[in-house]
Amino acid sequence: MQRLLRRARIPPVRTAPARTAPARTATVRTATVRTRSAAAGTAPLGLLYERHGEPAAVVQLKNLEVPKLGDCDVHVKMLAAPINPADIxxxxxxxxxxxxxxxxxxNEGVGEVQEVGRRVAALKPGDWVIPADSGLGTWxxxxxFPEEMLLKVPSDIPVLCAATLSVNPCTAFRVLADFESLAPGDSVIQNAANSGVGQAVIQIARASGIKTINVVRDRPDLPKLVERLMGLGADHVVTEEMLRKPEMKYIFKSTPRPRLALNCVGGKSTTDMLRHLQPKGTMVTYGGMAKQPVMVPVVSHIPQSAFIFRDVRLRGFWMTQWRREHAQDREGVVAMMDALCQLIRGGQLTAPACTEVPLQDYRTALEASMKPFVSSKQILLL
Known part of the structure; x- marks a missing residue:
């Protein structure tokens, strides 16, 4: 991991101390949205929602009005955009x-620049761009969009890699880099290993010589999933049930106990991973798929008493917050993107398993993205 960090010129610890969450829901800055009753095919289309609710009920495909290009604005033709849990x-x-x-x-996707305002210096027609922050409205x-809301990415990487670059790979890069100084031969344990972040963690860790212990839920197609994750570079793939069995000790004969645990699930899965974490190790929570609290043993059986006897650290991470805290560090953000794109060019980082869906079939894509045990990310082709 240090090799990647040196290449990207990013210090290994950049995450700010945890803060108390605001009591009220914040709003994000977005591009102006106006609809128009234009004839089919004469206006840009977008997936618009005018109220909150279940996506299938509130999202509609409508014609949009493109505002006049300002001096600092960029006209973008979107190419592809994924459906992520945060979007839902x-x-x-x-x-x-x-x-x-x-x-x-x-919130994520890739587009091609069509036209730029007269004061736009960093972008030109033909460039590929991705959102610099959440809330762009990529569907x-x-x-x-204002130039400051966009980041240029190379157009020589696969379009699906570019469309899924700004959320999951960046999250994986940061959680591997910012909390423990990992070296080749160290190990990481993670749940939700088949998620977009999980797949990126496997590949980035493999490129850095870091071993991964990957936890997934049991499912009918488990052998196929295990084969796919091993193909990405996973060292071990276990189910949540296997994680609780004594046979886990055999893994640690060839792989050191992890210094870093990555939690996207919560609930009992958290406790089970903590049992295998090294003393003074760190668990980073970046999601809560189980919608259950993070459970940490304080005093029970000595081997399981994480806080008192083993001094583990619990941290949280949110990529949106990281971006906002580093909004003025444009060079650091670009360096991270460059490091990820180098891995993509070298075949060491691929897009997650994807299902490409035409924009007109958006309801099918929305429904599929909310089904359990689906490892394929829905990508809207725009």
């Missing part, structure tokens, strides 16, 4: 950051 939560109204309504869905065919 924003539509439902349950995410900590919400876009002003009406809003176009989507649209075209849009006009």
């Amino acid at each position: 939560n924003m539509i439902q109204g349950t995410y900590p950051l919400l876009s002003p309504l009406p809003a176009v869905g989507g 649209r065919t075209r849009g006009v």
Whole structure:
């Protein structure tokens, strides 16, 4: 991991101390959204929601009005955009950051610059761009955005890699870099290993010589999933049930106990991973798929008493917060992106398993993205 950090010129610890969450839901800055009653095919299309609720009920495909290009604006033709859990939560109204309504869905994606305002210096027609922050509203065919809301990415990487670059790979990069100084031969344990972040963690760790112990839920197609994760570079893949069995000791004969645990689930899965963490190790929580609290043993059986006897550290991470705290560190953000793109070019980092869906079939994509045990990310082709 240090090799990647040196290449990216990013210090290993950049995350600010944990803060108390705000009592009220914040709003995000978005591009202006206007609808128009234009004939089919004459106006850009977007997936718009005017109220919060279940996506299938509130999201509609509508014609959008593209505002006039300002001096500092960029006209972008969107190419592809994924459906992420945060997108669903924003539509439902349950995410900590919400876009002003009406809003176009989507926080991630890639587009091609069509035209730039006269004061735009860093972008030109033909460049590929991704969102610099949440709330851009990427589920649209075209849009006009302020230059500061966009990041340039190379156009020589696969479009699906570019479309899924700004959330999961960046989260994986930061949680591997910012909390423990990992060296080749060290190990990491993570749950939700088949998620977008989990797949990126496996590949980035492998490129850095770090071993991964990957926890997944049991499922009918488990052998196929294990094969796919091993193909990405996973060293061990175990189910949540296997994680609790004494046979785990055999893994640690060839792999050191992890110094870092990555938690995207919560509940009992947290406790089970903590049992295998090294003393003074760190658990980073970046998601809560089980919608259950993080459970940490304080005093029980000595081997399981994480805080008192083993002095483990519990941290939290949110990529949106990291971006906002580093908004003025444009060079550092670009360096992280460059490091990830180098891995992509070298075949060491690929897009997660994806299902490509035409924009007109958005309801099918929304429904599929909310089903359990689905490891394929829905990508809207725009």
